[in-house]
Amino acid sequence: MHSTVAARRSRQKAELLARLATGPCLADVCRAPDMPDVKSVSNWARADPAFAEQLAAARLRGRNLRASHYDEALAAAFLARLQAGEPVGSILRDPAMPGRRVYNYWCATQAAFGEEVWRVTRVYRGVRSQIRWDAHRALRHRAWDQTTADAIYLRVLRGETIPAVLADLKLAPAAFARWRREQPELDLIMRKAVQLGPRARGPARAALRCTPELTRRIEHRIIMGASLHSLSREPDMPSSNSLYRWVRERPDFAAAVASACRYRDEQYQDQLVDLTRTAGLTTRAHAIAKRLGQLNPYPGERRGRRQATTPTP
Structure with missing residues (x-):
């Protein structure tokens, strides 16, 4: 059984390296049903230094190939969707379209493509701005x-x-x-x-008391991304004064809140690491990093004892 698993993993590694060298990025290759996910590939690279070097070399070859190859048909499809009014970010999120680096490279090296992108985005930027302003005026003048x-x-x-x-x-x-x-x-x-x-x-x-049931509800909400301050705004939750007083006066409640906060931040950090490894520092990654900074410090801690950092890809 072990030899069968090892042989299958060796075949997957060889196929993964071959596909990466032809141009697709790691996330796109891992979407195939016969390929492992990105996390499994990262684990393999940490466990096998030789595979890690081969993986880095294959990704570099694929990246260079994507950046140096200008596909006229793909560029025409991109421009058609752009002229139809679809935002650039939405088009680039499509796996069938070029990535952000390829798009930037084409804009810098292909004059006709770059000029058309600039012209269309300028037109639609004004249109979208007018639409947003009209919607804002409609709300203000309801x-x-x-x-x-x-x-x-x-x-x-x-x-x-x-x-x-x-x-x-x-x-x-x-x-x-x-x-x-x-x-x-x-x-x-x-x-x-x-x-x-x-x-x-x-x-x-x-009438709300610091009961085990309420504590578990608060823990769950914090793990899902809430803070004590945001919870206090809900009608069925205690006030902020009560919540922070419980943190000061009840060690069991403070420990439960701190544990939930750590778990919540670990989830945010895992999402941030995955994003930066696969897509770089995108808008979503910056939003998560900002949220981590807003949640520092935990209730009951002094500001500055922990600093939220942005992991490097």
């Missing part, structure tokens, strides 16, 4: 709606905050402020709702 105003009043009266309700209803704060200026009755009842809302929310929050 007409008065009695039904929506009543829904906002009732939800605030039950304990929800105005920003949360407006975000849920996709109503711009500027539009709601204009409604309140134009409708004095709405402004009056909203003032009363803001005063009475915390009273409706307060007893429910005050």
Whole structure:
């Protein structure tokens, strides 16, 4: 059995190196059903220095081949999708299209291709900017709606905050402020709702105790990406003062929160490492790195004791 597995792995390694040398990137090759995933290839490279050298050489040959080869048919398909209005980033995410490095190389070395890309992107940049501005104006100038105003009043009266309700209803704060200026009755009842809302929310929050069930819920939410500050904004969660007081006064709760925070950050770091190894420092990688910085320090720690770093690919 062991010899069969070793022979199969040797065949996969040879096939992987051969495919990489022809031009595709590692992520594209690993998508094939008969190939291992990227993580398995990384494990093989760490366990076998000779294979690691062969893998690096094959990837370099493939990268040079991709950068030096200009495919007119592929470039024409790229330009057709670009002229149809599809953003450059969306096209480059298609495995059938060239990658970011090849695209940059073509723009720098192929004058006709680069000029057409520049012309089309300039046109559509203005169009998309106008569309975004029109949508923003439509939100700011949304007409008065009695039904929506009543829904906002009732939800605030039950304990929800105005920003949360407006975000849920996709109503711009500027539009709601204009409604309140134009409708004095709405402004009056909203003032009363803001005063009475915390009273409706307060007893429910005050009744929450640091129970094992609630602790497990908080742990799960933190692992999924939340923070204590974001949890405190939810109506069915304790206030931020209660959560941070429990961290200070309850060692078991503080240990559970710290463990969940570490697990959450490890997941973010794994995603960041995978992204930087396969696609480089993309916008998604920068967003994850920014989120890691925002989550530093953990509740109860002093700022500066841990620094979120961006792994190198």
